[in-house]
Amino acid sequence: MHDVVIAGAGPVGLFLASELALAHCSVVVLERETDPHSPLKALPLGLRGLNTGSAETFYRRGLLQPLLKASRVDAANVGADPETDRAPTPRSLGHFAGITLDAADIDPAALADRLPGPAMDGFMTNLEAISDVLAERAASLGVSIVRGARVTAVTQDERTVTVTAAGQDHPARWLVGCDGGRSTVRGLADFSFVGTEPLFTGYVAKVSFADPHALPLGFHLTPTGMYLRTPLEGHLGMMDFDGGTFDRTQQPTREHLQAVLRRVSGTDVALKEVHLASSFTDRAMQATTYRHGRILLAGDAAHIHSPLGGQGLNLGIGDAMNLGWKLAATIRGDAHEDLLDTYTAERHPVGAAVLDWSRAQVATMNPGPNAPALQQLVRALMETSDGTTHVYRTSSGLFHRYDLGDDQPLVGRTAPDFRLTDGTSLGDLLQEGRGVLLDFSPQQSLSEQAAPWRNRVRYVPGRPGNDLGFKALLVRPDGIVAWADASAAATDNQLNNALTRWFARS
Structure with a gap:
């Protein structure tokens, strides 16, 4: 029996699997598709933007440079x-x-x-590059990825959950649905999924134009919709405010796409050929909770919205980073499983804010x-x-900013990348997936207080080039500041109270 079954081998599922395996949990990933590669994942249709927070997340697990290389991005354009x-x-x-x-x-x-x-900017990448990097990472950590395994049934009791896929039962202690916007796990586990219905149908396609110069490059908002052309050859995006009525079970034809493009562009542009096309809407929905018993949701399985602003993938990576260490701590017995309730408490408001951010853009663009x-x-x-x-x-x-019950403005937020005088950075220290206690005080007398938590916290004394006025910080495995002290000197008692208060929650 595995510790965790993950449904879905997309970026969110693979990132979560790697987080759990890094913490020595046994993981199997069930993926319904047989081939990890698809034209929809490669350029141009697989084009995606990682924001700075996601770039920082990959950096903190030693994955930024491999992803930049796979994405053909110059690291000098991302770092500082x-x-x-x-x-x-x-x-x-x-x-x-x-x-x-x-x-x-x-x-x-x-x-x-x-x-x-190294991670000061977001950058453009693609789903194929992300998936390849994360699949290699997961495999190196011992994660088993079973392809062609479509989930058909899910049952759970107080101790286990059993997932049936491709006629085979997979018992585990926990199940996480990372299986996309039409999540099978979400439906089988009866999660409530609520939100707003769409105003538009969006299209992304690789096409050949009869006249390649008929439409200019760039993002164009028009009185009837929107169209986008990027420097990638034949890459076309459109938004048609039709109430989201296009039947997504149908493949968009050349005639249909040409009619939509003429309508939203106000031109008589002609499409010579459509090589590949996909459609989407701005339907914005979110699970009311991300946990039912031993079943959890992450990524698009937990929330869907329009791709405006490029927040969907980033939101899912954030889910995986937040959930990974909490689920691992629960599995190892370091934490009571109530810690998993903080996953919904922390990530649900972030997801709701992203959905509203997407809705605001749709409302602004609506003709x-x-x-x-x-x-x-x-x-x-x-x-x-x-x-x-x-x-x-x-x-x-x-x-x-997560509400961790502390008024200090940095607590609950991602930690700055403190760099010690020996050249070691916080990003380096977080690569093993453990919490970090940074002690900048001259006395550096806090190590004994860290001893009770040594299996979860790495004590690191030293002076950074810039301490931003802090004397000590406790940083969670996901890079979030759990406690920060800016007094003249952090005392043993203060630290002990902070450690006890935080880990009592976990």
Whole structure:
């Protein structure tokens, strides 16, 4: 019997499997597709954007450089000079509802508690590159990936859950559904999935134009919808505000796509050939809880929304990082299983905020007689320093804050990448998947207090180049600050109380 069965070998399922295997849990991943590669995962249709928070997550597990290489991204365009005192502003920000933002407009004060490191920017990648890197990582950690195993039944009792796939039963202590927006696990386990119905049908396709110069490159918001052309050859995206009525069980034909493109572009552009096409909607739904007994959900199985702003994959990676260490601690007996309730408590509000962020963009782009006035107002706000800064803080993945019962502003947020004088960074220290206790105080007398938690916390004394005014920090395995002390010197009693308070929860 395995500790965990994961349904779905997409990026979220593979990342979670690696987190659990890193903590020495036995994991099997059941994937319904037989072939890990698909034209829908490769460029151009598989194009995806990782935000800065996700880049930092891959960095903290030693996976950033392999992913940059697989994505053919120059690391110099993602990292920052660690010798500088403060983190630079990002190089690019993307868009909000088709409105391009200028990174130079970010208020530097918004980055006051960030430090430079290898992961300072998001970057474009693709599902194939991410899946290949994560599949190799999972296999190296001993994860078993069973392909062609479609889940057909799920049962659970107080001690185990049994998953039936391809006619075979897979008993385990826990099951996590990472099987996408049409999750079989979510349906079989009777999770409530609520939200809002779609306003548009979206299309992404690889096409050949009769006249390649008929449509300009870029993101174009029109009185009837939106179209997007990227520098990738033949890459076309469209949004048609039809109420999401296109039947997604049908493959979009050349005639249908051409009619939609002419309608949303206002041109007589002709498509010579459609090589590959897929459709989607802005249906925004979320599970009311991410846990039913021994069954949990992560990624699109827990929440779906439009791809506007590129938050879906990033949200799922965040789910996996949050859940992995908690589920592992529960399996090892280091924590009561009530710790798993903090997964929903922490991640559900983040998911709800992303769904609203997506809805706000759809509302801004929705054609109608009042649309130009609304778009003009939003554009004016986005062109201010406050507006640009707000978009960055909301979409970068760096500024989510979990409520951990501490008023210190850094507690509950992702930790800065402190770099010690020997060149070791916090990102390096987190690669083994354990919590880290950083002791910057001159006395460095906290190691004995860390002893009771040594199997969960790595004690690291030393002075960083920039301590941001802190004397000691307790950082969870997912890189979230659990406790921070900025007093003249962190005392044994303070630390002991902090450790006891945090680990009593776990």
